Amino acid sequence: MATIIFRSVNKTAQTALRRCLISQFKGLASAGESHVPLSLTHNPSLTLLRGTRWIFRGTGVRFMSHGTAGRAASGRSRRGALAICGAAAVTAAAAVAGFLANASHFQRAEMAKKISQVVEEQEGGILERCQGFMSPPVTDVDVLQERKEEMCTRMEMLIMETQADFCKALQEVDGGTFKVDRWERREGGGGISCVMQDGKVFEKAGVNVSVVFGNLTEEAAKQMRSRGKVLKGKDGKLPFCAMGVSSVIHPKNPHIPTVHFNYRYFEIEEEDGSKQWWFGGGTDLTPVYVNKEDAFHFHNTLKEACDKHHPKYYPDFKKWCDRYFYIRHRGETRGIGGIFFDDLDGPNQEEAFSFVKSCARTVVSCYLPIVYKHLKDPFTAEEKDWQQVRRGRYVEFNLVYDRGVKFGLATPGSRIESILMSLPLTARWEYMHEPAKGTQEAELLEVLRNPKEWV
Numbered sequence: 001m002a003t004i005i006f007r008s009v010n011k012t013a014q015t016a017l018r019r020c021l022i023s024q025f026k027g028l029a030s031a032g033e034s035h036v037p038l039s040l041t042h043n044p045s046l047t048l049l050r051g052t053r054w055i056f057r058g059t060g061v062r063f064m065s066h067g068t069a070g071r072a073a074s075g076r077s078r079r080g081a082l083a084i085c086g087a088a089a090v091t092a093a094a095a096v097a098g099f100l101a102n103a104s105h106f107q108r109a110e111m112a113k114k115i116s117q118v119v120e121e122q123e124g125g126i127l128e129r130c131q132g133f134m135s136p137p138v139t140d141v142d143v144l145q146e147r148k149e150e151m152c153t154r155m156e157m158l159i160m161e162t163q164a165d166f167c168k169a170l171q172e173v174d175g176g177t178f179k180v181d182r183w184e185r186r187e188g189g190g191g192i193s194c195v196m197q198d199g200k201v202f203e204k205a206g207v208n209v210s211v212v213f214g215n216l217t218e219e220a221a222k223q224m225r226s227r228g229k230v231l232k233g234k235d236g237k238l239p240f241c242a243m244g245v246s247s248v249i250h251p252k253n254p255h256i257p258t259v260h261f262n263y264r265y266f267e268i269e270e271e272d273g274s275k276q277w278w279f280g281g282g283t284d285l286t287p288v289y290v291n292k293e294d295a296f297h298f299h300n301t302l303k304e305a306c307d308k309h310h311p312k313y314y315p316d317f318k319k320w321c322d323r324y325f326y327i328r329h330r331g332e333t334r335g336i337g338g339i340f341f342d343d344l345d346g347p348n349q350e351e352a353f354s355f356v357k358s359c360a361r362t363v364v365s366c367y368l369p370i371v372y373k374h375l376k377d378p379f380t381a382e383e384k385d386w387q388q389v390r391r392g393r394y395v396e397f398n399l400v401y402d403r404g405v406k407f408g409l410a411t412p413g414s415r416i417e418s419i420l421m422s423l424p425l426t427a428r429w430e431y432m433h434e435p436a437k438g439t440q441e442a443e444l445l446e447v448l449r450n451p452k453e454w455v
Contacts, residue, residue, distance in 0.1 A: 126157070133160045134167055135180050135192045138211035138243075151277065151349060152241055155265040155356075156211055159245035160192075162263065162360045163207050166247060167194050169364045170207075173371055174199040178207070185413040188214040189241075193418045197425065201375065204250045206421035211243040212411070216268065220410050227343060232270045239269040244281070245360070246404065248422040249367075254387035255377040257287035257294065258335070258394065259367045260422070262404060263360045277349060279356045280342035283363060284321055286335030286394060288387045289440050290447055292454075294370045295336055299454040301366035302339050305358040309351070317341045322451040327397050332448035334397045342403075386441050388428030395427050 126145045130137060137144060137160050139153070147153045167178050176199035184190040191210035196202060216224075216238040221231055231238055244264025251258065263281035270276065285298050299318070306313035321340035326333050339359065344352050398405055408419040435441030 126153075129157060129161065133164045134178065134194050135182055138190050138192065138209065151265065151353065152243065152267065154353065156243055158357055158360060159209050159243060159263065162245045162363060163192070163194060163209050163247075165361075166363050167207050169368050170196065170202065170205050170249070173368065173375070174201040174205075176200065176202070178205075183415050183418070185212050185214075185415070187413040188212060191415060191418060193415070193421060195421060199252075201251060201253070201256070201371070202249060203252045204425045205247075206249075207245070207247040208418050208421055209243075209245050210415075210418065211241075212413075213241040214239070214413075216240045217410060217412060220407060229276070229343075231268060231276070232272075241267045244404075246422075247363070250391070250424040251371070253374060253377060254288040254379050254383045255291075255374040256371055257285050258391075260284050260286070261360075261363050263356055264404075265356075276345075278343045278345040279352050280344060281356060281359065282317065282321055282324075282338060282340035283359065283366065284325055284335055284338035284340065285367075286390070288383070288390050288444070290336070290444050294373070295452075295454040297369060298336075298338065298366050301362050302359070303455050305362045306339065306355075308358055309355040313341075313355070314339065318453075325397065327393060327401070329400075330393060330396070332393070332445065333451055334394060334448075336447060336454070337451060385428065386435070388426060389430060389433055390444075391424045391427040392429045395423055398422050 126141060126148055130141060137156055139156055144153050144156065171177060174196065176196050178194040178196045181193040181195065182190065183193065189210070189212035191208060191212070193209075194207045196205045199205070216231075221238055224231060242264065244262060246260075246262040246264075248260045249258060261281070261283040263279075265277070265279050267275055267277045283302060285295070287294065302318075303314040306317065317339035318337060321337040322333055324340045325335065325337065344355075346352065402422075405419055405422075408414045409416075435445065
């Protein structure tokens with residue numbers, strides 16, 4: 001758990017402290033000492049690390065950090081408390097900066113991802129939150145403000161924030177810029193596609209948001225009924241609203257894994273006016289080479305988010321992920337998994353949304369430390385060829401089995417470019433390719449054919 005509370009005498013002191021902190025963290029980042037993206041929000045709180053609150057209140061400064069760095073790091077517990085008042089704000093910033101500078105990639109991530117907080121998170125108003133997005137939201141801001149308590153609004157705000165946080169973190173490590181492409185769906189709704197191609201680190205990185213509505217097609221309804229949904233339309237029509245954020249990142253370096261996440265919400269109005277709703281989503285990792293430390297960090301970050309809500313969520317959704325991302329015609333999983341869930345409609349809407357929010361807010365902390373760790377790893381032409389072969393498997397799963405792709409292709413007015421954003425720029429298919437026994441490539445295949453427990 002990491003909570004940092006700053007108490008200052010007046011707004012001038014608060015402003016000075018905020019500037020000092022930003023300067024300290026940016027200095028660390030430019031020196032290669034800190035690999036956690038910085039994001040600034042307005043009062044009442046300053047969020048520099050996702051999952052850690054920097055809260056300005058009253059008078060004084062307090063820093064509290066409790067927890068362990070995890071098995072992947074030193075394994076030692078770090079406990080400390082620093083109490084400072086008034087003019088000592090600069091000292092506080094230096095102390096926090098020093099803590100991060102001496103930590104490993106995963107220790108920094110540990111500090112960033114811990115979600116337990118002394119004060120409950122306050123998200124701010126619609127307009128204030130929209131200022132940090134990659135683009136204005138799909139739904140008109142006035143409509144969002146009028147319906148701010150409705151789940152469709154709350155979910156749209158979450159997916160817009162998730163897109164912005166992840167894109168900004170990727171831009172920071174790559175140095176490139178996302179192309180922001182807004183599109184509209186004639187039948188209702190639209191989306192925002194953010195794509196970065198041929199960057200320094202990422203060959204292709206896509207983070208999409210879509211918010212669509214209209215009437216469900218018979219083909220789409222058939223897919224849902226095959227999963228046990230009982231759908232009763234009026235005059236053969238089923239009004240629906242669907243929204244989600246999805247991302248697939250294909251790095252250039254074969255030692256940096258591909259990552260995918262998707263978090264979505266679906267709502268259907270039945271003939272009597274009642275609504276069926278459910279959430280779905282997950283995050284999964286697809287490495288080209290197995291790294292146990294990376295696997296532990298990734299899975300443990302997701303497990304901690306799940307454990308906040310139910311002790312069975314992680315083990316159940318980890319197994320579901322291994323089953324879902326299975327390439328049947330190859331007899332292997334797409335990657336080393338993560339979590340996956342669908343049709344989540346309990347225990348109630350509020351708790352289900354809270355769980356989805358916890359998962360969505362891990363996308364930076366579970367992946368970016370792994371990227372930074374392998375950023376300068378050397379690789380051979382043979383390792384690059386193996387990456388291309390594994391990307392071919394990725395393409396096979398997405399085009400043959402992926403439920404989201406199939407739903408998108410079956411929905412009139414869907415944007416094909418956004419649906420197929422998940423495909424890499426380059427891939428390779430070799431006839432009867434099988435790596436030699438005892439190689440790292442063969443080790444990966446063994447893991448994909450026999451999924452492991454990583455935490």
